[in-house]
Amino acid sequence: MTGIPSLADLVWARGYTDPAWARRHTTSGRELVPSRSVWRGLDGASALPAAPAGALDDLTFTGPHGQSLTLTELLSRAETDALLVMHRGLLVHEEYLHGYEPHVPHFNASAAKSYLGLVAAVLAHEGHFDRGTQVAKIVLELAGTAFGDAQVDHLLHMGTQMSYAGRPYDKALEAQRYFAVLAPQLRPYGYTGPTTIREHLATARATAEPGAEFRYENGNVEALAEVLRRVTGTTTSALLSEMIWSRIGAEEDAYYLLDAEGSEAACGGFSATARDLARLGEMIRCGGAIGDRQIVPDAVASTIVSGVPDGYPHRVRFPAAPPEAPATLSYHDLWWIPNDPYGSFMASGIHGQRLFISPALDLVIVHYASQVISPSVPQIPLVQAFLKIGTHLCG
Structure with a gap:
């Protein structure tokens, strides 16, 4: 990679308007x-x-303006750092770009939400907590907040409505305020707001009954992470290691970013290598098992798509979609469900991170990227591209 920015100067790149800045963030x-x-x-x-499928290079894909793109062109426009494709348990495509290396953990952003959702679903299945329990009964200091008044299941389905510190709710601004809580160098001059995730959550007040509407908000995941810490008596990092990471044959340690009191940024502060994420996806695709070793109960792994509870919206809009876009996705236990014919579901992060799992296509795709997030930069239709790869491999 050329022209790599200095870490000391990263504070001046708020908004990440250049992919090189975003890439420095996603890998460091x-x-x-x-x-x-x-x-x-x-x-x-x-x-x-591995069983390389060179024919993928001959495929063409539809770009954001309807143009025809080769795989190389698609990955370039998506600012791709890594693409791994597994089909029927074989690694058929593995590619790294822009100087990103296979052994380096890559920021997963909000894709991390889904991994926590998987852990929570397993713990609920095993009887460690009841999904219908009010959060404040587990995390006492959240009593009176939008999250404390909700049930655990509401958190797993983005079912809370809130405002923070009396402000009118604005998703983009609240995301930036969350980053300021986590990283002191991102705080504006004279900042007097919360300095820990728990302090941030404590300022949330409900503006509607929980479960009434879908609203994609980081606070749900951070409140859920605190519930799991109280239920298990351990950190989010140790919990993910014990239940999943140490059991899938990972090559590298993953890691979470921490706030000032040592709590993991569970909603998006997770980094891992692409190869290890592929192992996670394969385990889920195979009903929660690796060979004859059951890692996650099949009853959990096989109901990610079918388990949206009654009373929750069954069609929601992707956060990056324009307001006029139709609601076509479903959302269950912090996983996105495209509602395609193949039973697909995915973990998704803001800069183009995806863990895409399609059981009927025997397909797992890991996509790492450093996309710029701006209304002036069209987002690449990755899901459609993944499905084309999958149907081609099955053909």
């Missing part, structure tokens, strides 16, 4: 704020048997 998180490892365990890395 633990150099910017404190972090905690998600241990890979003592076992050796599990194999990712």
Whole structure:
């Protein structure tokens, strides 16, 4: 990679209007704020048997303006850092761009929400908590807040409505305020707001009954993470390591970014290598198992698509979609569901991070990118591209 920015200057890149700045952020998180490892365990890395499918290079894809793009052109426009495609358990495509290296953990952004949702679903399935329990009964200091008044299941489906510190709710501004809580260098001069995630959550007041509407908001995930810490008595990092990361044959430790009191940024502060994320996806695709070893109960892994509870919206709009876009997706346990014919679902992050799993196509795709987020920069239709890859491989 050329022209890489200095970490010391990253504070001046608020908004990440250049992909090089975004890429510096997505690959260097633990150099910017404190972090905690998600241990890979003592076992050796599990194999990712390869069977390259060179024919993918001959495919054409539809771009954001309806133009025809080759795979190389698509990845370039998506500011792709890594693309891994697994089909029927074989690694058929693995590509790294812009100097990103396979052993370096990459920022997953909001894709991390789905991994926490998986952990929560397993713990609920095993009886560690009841989804219908009011959050304040588990996390006492959230009593009287929008999250404390909600049930755990509301958090898992983005079912709360709130305003923070009496402000009118604005999704983009609240996301920036959350980043300021986590990273002191992102705080404006004279900042007097919350300095920890829990302090931030404590300022949330309900503006509607929980469960009435879908609103994609980081606070739901941070409140859920605190619930899981109280229920299990351990950190988010240790919990993910014990339940999943140390059991999938990961090659590298993953890590979470931490706030000032050592709580993980569960809604988006997670980084891992693309190969290890592919292992996670394969485990889920195979009903929660790796070979004859069950990692996640099949009853959890097989109901991500079918488990949207009654009373919740079954069609929602992707956060980056324009207001006039139709609501076509579903959302369950912090996973996005495209409602395609193949039972697909995905974890999704703001800069183009995707873990895409399509059981009927026997497909797992990991996409890491450093996209600029701006109304003037059209987003690449990645899901359509993934489905074309999957149907081609099945053909």
